[in-house]
Amino acid sequence: MECVSHCPRRIAVLSVHTSPLAQPGTGDAGGMNVYVLQTARELARRGVEVEIFTRATSSNLPPVQEAAPGVLVRNVVAGPFEGLDKHDLPTQLCPFTAEVLRQEARQAPGYYDLVHSHYWLSGQVGWLARDRWRVPLVHTAHTLAAVKNAALADGDTPEPASREIGEKQVIAEADRMIANTVEEARQLIELYGASPDRVDVVPPGADLTRYHPGDRVAARRELGLPPGERIVAFIGRIQPLKAPDVLVRAAAELLRRDPARRLRVLIVGGPSGTGLQRPDALIELAEALGIGDRVIFLPPQPPERLVQVYRAADLVAVPSHNESFGLVAIEAQASGTPVLAADVGGLSTAVRHGETGLLVPGHRTPDWADALGALLDDEPGLRAKGAAAVTHAAGFSWEHTADGLLNCYDAALDEFGGRRRAGARLRAELAANDSALPRVAGEEARPEPVFGEPGQARTRALWRRRTGVRR
């Protein structure tokens, strides 16, 4: 799609808690980082300048980096570079906001046409920026506390109530929202009271120029993986939510049933989140199950090596307890590898059950072992699924995602323009009645950010309606 009616000239993208330049697969960096960077690239290719604000986590970072032609990353200093994790970040949102507003204030007026926030922390900042800049706010939640807590892994820590409160506020304030899947749109509407006509479903994509089928033998050679065995790969952050233990247990069960089976599990990623409390837990689990020698660990891989991981594997497993989309499943399929995934969230969309892989309800070891065995033991079926996977994944390109974003931006700018005109009329009327009000000498006239301002009464009413909290 080329921009026609309301194409933004330049947008501010907020990604407070993780930089699009961070290596996915460790820390707080995952699919969202890939999403933010790839959509920015694609938008820039179409002439929309993108500036991404993220919190600086190292004193070595320059204030501004060019991530791609037309894509700047602004590393905002707000709080110490190290030692703050995602749960400490709410205390740094005001300093982050202040610095974002100061950076914009150094530019010509009207510098950004729209602000797009990713994850609820950024949404809290986006709402203030929207008021200040008088532009629409588009928000993508990526994950939702209510959904995450409902699908919590055993022993994992629930998300705090304050996050759910913060999410509800952002969803009430955003002009439009992007959901990755129909399922996520339903959650936004049913669990968070989002207005259905403000939610656009835009599936994420994969970099199809990078992720496509290739020589498995060469890929295994490059990665130092054994040529003559079945390899099932897990790619992602090692934390309870992502559930790599489900794959390890299923593999152990298969090997218990048939100890002669030539099977390796490949785990690619670093510990993260609550997984950091016991970084070696997965290694210990494999040892305890007696398959320590059958599990290979690799650190997070850059994209040019990651495609070789997908090609090297016979099968990629995505056993997450929850995924708003599951980018890894699309990248794997684009690389010609079938996927065995949990039947949760966006994975039910990302994988076609029986065609490009299998979806398993729940996380019970016997179910996962059965599905894993059925896939691995059917060589022709596996080949057919690999081929179907490539076709299926071809529908998920970042070009397609960018089309969806531009449609959403177009609608947001269109609605906002309407409100802006109505607001100008209202201001003129107010000003006519306000002429008796005192003004400070030397204070310049200033446009008031009346647009999108629900006012205290509406905020109160919204709050009650959305949360059910009455006092």
Added chain:
Amino acid sequence: MECVSHCPRRIAVLSVHTSPLAQPGTGDAGGMNVYVLQTARELARRGVEVEIFTRATSSNLPPVQEAAPGVLVRNVVAGPFEGLDKHDLPTQLCPFTAEVLRQEARQAPGYYDLVHSHYWLSGQVGWLARDRWRVPLVHTAHTLAAVKNAALADGDTPEPASREIGEKQVIAEADRMIANTVEEARQLIELYGASPDRVDVVPPGADLTRYHPGDRVAARRELGLPPGERIVAFIGRIQPLKAPDVLVRAAAELLRRDPARRLRVLIVGGPSGTGLQRPDALIELAEALGIGDRVIFLPPQPPERLVQVYRAADLVAVPSHNESFGLVAIEAQASGTPVLAADVGGLSTAVRHGETGLLVPGHRTPDWADALGALLDDEPGLRAKGAAAVTHAAGFSWEHTADGLLNCYDAALDEFGGRRRAGARLRAELAANDSALPRVAGEEARPEPVFGEPGQARTRALWRRRTGVRR
């Protein structure tokens, strides 16, 4: 003092976490609430309009309340009315800020001349409001995490690192700061890197029209207290920081030494903070020490009853582990009652050792029992100290405090005016070079908040200097 050079016409006061209309002595309400309300009244009497923004904690509150002539309290809806404590509030600072800015935006331009924030949470909001409104930010810390953590009661929970980080940021951003005592000014400078020429020492006051000596017998009758006994009163929130247990232990020790001693301990206040985890701990302690029948508990009292508490007591004890000032000590002395206080923080200023009471170093029971016995057993000495206390307290009036605040506001506005003129020149130069920059049609010219903007580089440098964090 009457305003002469730079008297603000109207100021915004930020008190995010507790309303000046809340009853002190319970929840998060204490001396700071009294301070905010009394100084607002006194400023309003001198023609400075005061609008106090606080977070609404009940749906029954009107959006605006008149607290006194010229003093408005604005109850800002940000997050649920109940269920958030002080430690959850950082997640609500962006919504609170957004609503404060929206309320101001409905007024004529230049509505507030200055913003004064109380406690670090409000400081984080004040810094954004200052940027937006282009007015100076005056900040009062009231308590400091570094100081509180250094004087932590046994078993009490330390303040989180994120608070200390937040405090450092506010102190780096504020145009001027108010310290309650010379000691607090020293802490701001030495522990937080505040620039000495930006800190004004302004002691808090007491409402001397309310707190003055009166009939002890009548006061005891009104409160239902025994007429023929020695009464030592503790007034404050029941939490480890305030250390009412130190008084109870000292009383038990005195009674162990002489069981015939006619002594009662009067505790006035409600459980708060970490004290809420075991609200009956103090009652249980008194029982365990065998003096359950010698301790009387009263709920927090409104000012008209509180003065009777001070008059009814032979002695008021303030055993806190830390106090930035200790308003109770001044109110007690103004009411003619000597004070036995811990020799910490502002209490060392509020009480004159040997003249208006005694200061005890540390919190050891034998030391406190000795001091308590020495005071109570010297009837003429107690009378003399009571008389001296009235004279001493006369130096602490809210009128005097308001004088100090106006001096500070004057300096802040004066400095800010200078920066504003320099900023206008800079903007004119920038505009001359910026004419080639694109502007969005219909976007009105907007003043840029360049004042007081240190910029990323300065923020970075400040951060390193102030925190020593280098990575």
